[in-house]
Structure formats: structure tokens, C-alpha cells
Amino acid sequence: MKLLVFSDTHGHTGHLRAALQRHPDAAALFFLGDGLRDIEELEDTHPALRVYAVRGNCDYASFAPQDGLAAFDNVLFYYTHGHLLGVKAGYEQLYFAAKSRGADVALFGHTHRAFCEEWDGVTLFNPGTLSYPDASYGVIELANGKPTFRIEHL
Numbered sequence: 001m002k003l004l005v006f007s008d009t010h011g012h013t014g015h016l017r018a019a020l021q022r023h024p025d026a027a028a029l030f031f032l033g034d035g036l037r038d039i040e041e042l043e044d045t046h047p048a049l050r051v052y053a054v055r056g057n058c059d060y061a062s063f064a065p066q067d068g069l070a071a072f073d074n075v076l077f078y079y080t081h082g083h084l085l086g087v088k089a090g091y092e093q094l095y096f097a098a099k100s101r102g103a104d105v106a107l108f109g110h111t112h113r114a115f116c117e118e119w120d121g122v123t124l125f126n127p128g129t130l131s132y133p134d135a136s137y138g139v140i141e142l143a144n145g146k147p148t149f150r151i152e153h154l
Helices: 013-021 036-045 092-100
Strands: 002-006 028-031 050-053 067-072 075-080 105-107 114-119 122-127 136-143 146-153
Touching (some): 028 067, 036 050
Parallel strands (some): 105 122
């Protein structure tokens, strides 16, 4: 099973579409905020794709949730934008938020920098940004309850 992770599109819908076209077999997509209008356009053109989205600090007047939980292949994902957890200053609050919810993976954005590291059984994963200058996104492959993570660039 393949999951895509996008964040911080900031109006670059062309990058969003290009990344999605590379992975027509994706089962679901996590959108980690700062471009909810961009993801709404994508949902209109790909109605069968399951989308899990949260709002970011630039998603003004949005009623989308600030975080969420989703399970795939016995792996529990905690997902959030990260600004309310201070991810630009460190990942401790993110780690504890995920750990306290029993999550195996914490997905986050906000920093515009790709990151993947395991902290005491919780994988912290940031896909980077789909806006300029270095457009990147995340791909998670699940097989028998084991996730593998990679960053791809446009």
C-alpha cells in the first residue's frame, strides 16, 4: 500500500498535480497544511482518493482539524501541521503528542525541510514543501505492517 504525504503547497497546485500523477496507485494522501485550497482542487479532480488533511498556520478561516489519527496496515499515523507544537524549535512536543496517542508515526510540515528520524519507536516524518525552490513530498510504502519512508523531489 502506498501513501503520499504533501505539505506547504502555498498555491503551487501544479506541483501538487505533478506529484500525484507520478503515483496513480496511491491509496491515500495526507495533507499537512498551508494550502488547503490547493488540496480542495485536487479532491475535485480525484474524488476516489482518500485525503486526510489538517490546517496550517496559513490556512486562514479554515474549519479543518489541527491534527488527526489514521490507521493503515496496523500502523497508526498521527498527523498535524506542527506549528502549534513548536517544530521549528525542536521535535520533543511532536514526539510526545504522537506517543501519548499511541501512534507509530508522526507526520508534520511547517518547517519546509524534509526530515525522517525514529525517536523511541515513533518515526517523525516531514515531507518538506511542494512550493519553491526545492519541491519535495513524501512516499510511504506499507507491507505487512512495516512502513518504509522516502522523500521524492519534482
